[in-house]
Amino acid sequence: MNAQANGKGVTDTSELKVVPIIISFVVAGFIGLFSETALNMALNNLITGFGIKETTAQWLTTGYLLTLGILVPVSGLILQWFTTRQLFITSLIASIIGTFIAAIAPTFTVLMIARVVQAVGTALLLPLMFNTILLIVPPYKRGKIMGIIGLVIMFAPAVGPTISGLILKTLSWHWIFWISLPLLIAALIYGIIFMQDVTKPTKPKIDILSIILSTIGFGGIVFGFSNAGEGGGWGSPTVIVSMVAGGIALVLFTIRQLTMQQPILNLRAFKYPMFTVGLLMVVVCMMAILSSMILLPLYLQTSLALSTFAAGLLLLPGGIINGILSPVMGGLFDRFGPKWLTIIGITIVTGSMFGFSTISMETSSAFIIGLHIVMMVGISMVMMPAQTNGLNQLPPELYPDGTAIMNTLQQVAGAIGTAVAISILSSGTSNFMETVEDKQNPLNQVLAFTEGIQDAFVFAIILCIVGVVISLFIKRVKVEHQM
Known part of the structure; x- marks a missing residue:
């Protein structure tokens, strides 16, 4: 895109070194997202170590989501007030400070503060990353590049629990952060050297x-x-x-x-139909993914009585395959467009949810691994193609607002999906326990929990069916603005 492309402060991309900029975002994003999911596996250790209740420990997630929910909507404004380098460096510094505070945290309150500081870094980095990719990568290459970004977003959370399980077998939870810290510092140094300014502040x-x-x-x-x-x-x-x-x-x-x-957030982005359809697909998928990502570890550890590490290992193959397939699906999107990818993908995800709704105490680990792989293959066919196609329809001046809207509603969808899934799980468990005479019998308690898990996956099935209907309206966007 040339400097006069939209009059909104976009710099001349002919002077940019695109590959180093993308590498900076990929490395920073991977390390940041890894440390987030890795901490989830340490919740039991934190509850024991700090002498707190489960509801208190969950504030480590709630506080993080809350910070994102507050900051990400105004990220479109922030992107127009500061340069790419300033925001990238600030986001990494926030992540480093938050990670260091978490590594030395002597109390729950200090760890909570660390999580909020980490969330500030993520809230700046993710919208900046998507906005920059849209500005420096021509439309016909965006699918592949967004697929690489998708690899980071899905692969890091997938390996996080497994690696943290290994760490927690021999070391304290503090080491999750001590291991992340030098990697974040390395990412910051790399970014200082190679990150360039893609936009010029217009300061609205x-x-x-x-x-x-x-x-x-x-x-x-x-x-x-x-x-x-x-x-x-x-x-x-x-x-x-x-x-x-x-x-x-x-x-x-x-x-x-x-x-x-x-x-401060231009909602006129919703006037573009494929942006709205793509956004709805992303929201549905995020609700389905995050509800299943909280249900499956609970099922594996409670119904199948697996250890934290074993549960993490079972979910690792699906995450790795999803990461590998994301760039492949991005390339297919560039060639063939999003329609059939998303229709087939969401149908596959729906089928996997039907499978998950039948799981019981006798279900084999191989069946769970297979279903999880199938689900993650489907997700790789939906998420990035729908998101990229939707953002492609926006004119460049709406890129900051479009990425802000996408990232905000993903966080909201994550909170909604998780809350509804846990609520249905609790309700299903309670309803089952009312039908049994011996409520203290451990077997009945596990059977009740498994029943609740099955009910919660029915909610995921309904979400996916809605997604199938939405996918029928997706059309390939013909990008008319110049790059």
């Missing part, structure tokens, strides 16, 4: 009221769903107040953005 006007409404809106929704999923229950006053306040604030935020001349 900051509307404080919009930021306040965005914070209350997205923060309230994420907090409400997360709290409901962690045991607060849907009838909890905290959950109800959070959801109502968040909903009202989002309505006011939307009205304000549509009536402002320079909105």
Whole structure:
């Protein structure tokens, strides 16, 4: 794209070294996302070590999601106020500081602060990465590059639990962060050397009221769903107040953005039909993926009585295959477009969810591995093609807003999917226990839990069927703006 392409501060890409810039994002993103999922496997150690309850420990996830829910919506504005290098370096410094604080954390409160600081780094890095890729990579190559980004986003969370399981067998949970720290520092040094400015700050006007409404809106929704999923229950006053306040604030935020001349988040991106369809596909997939990613480890450790490390190993092949296939699917998207990839992919995911809804205490590990691989193959066919096709339809001046909307609603979808899945799991478990006489029998308790897992996967099936219907409306975008 030349410097005059959109008048929005885009620099001349002929002077950019594209490959080193992409490597900087891939390395930084991989290490950051690895440390996030690795900590999830250490929750039991943290509960024992700090003497806290499960609901308290879950704040390590809730606080992280909450920070993303507050910061990511305004990332479109942030991207227009600072240069690419400034934001990249700031995001890495935040991740490094958060990781160091976590590594030395003597109390739960300190670890909680570390998680929030880490989330600041992620909230800056992810929208910046997607926006930069859209600006420096021509449309006919975007599928493959976004596939490589997809490899990072899916592969890092896949290997995180397995590696943390190995660490926790011999070392304390602090070492999850000590191992990540030098890698983050190396990523920062590499970025300082090779990262270039892709955009020039245009510094649009900051509307404080919009930021306040965005914070209350997205923060309230994420907090409400997360709290409901962690045991607060849907009838909890905290959950109800959070959801109502968040909903009202989002309505006011939307009205304000549509009536402002320079909105902080340009919702006119929704006028582009393929962006909206792609966004809906991504939201459905994120809800299905994250609900299954919380259900499967619980099932493996409770119903099948596997260790943390063994459970992580069982889910590793699917994650690796998904990572390997992401660039391949990106290449197929560049050649053939998204329609058949997404239709076939979401159908495959739906089939795997039907399989998961039949699992029991007698289900073999091989069956679980096979189903998980099938699910992750389907996901690789859906996520990046739908996302890339949708963003391709936007004009360059809407790239920051489009990436902000995509990343924000992914976080919200993750919170919703997880909360609903856990809620259905708890309800199914309770309903089963009401039908048995010996409620103290450990076997009945495990049978009840397995019944709850099956019910929760029915929710995932419904989500995927909705996804199949949406996929029928996807059409390949013909990119008209110049690169």
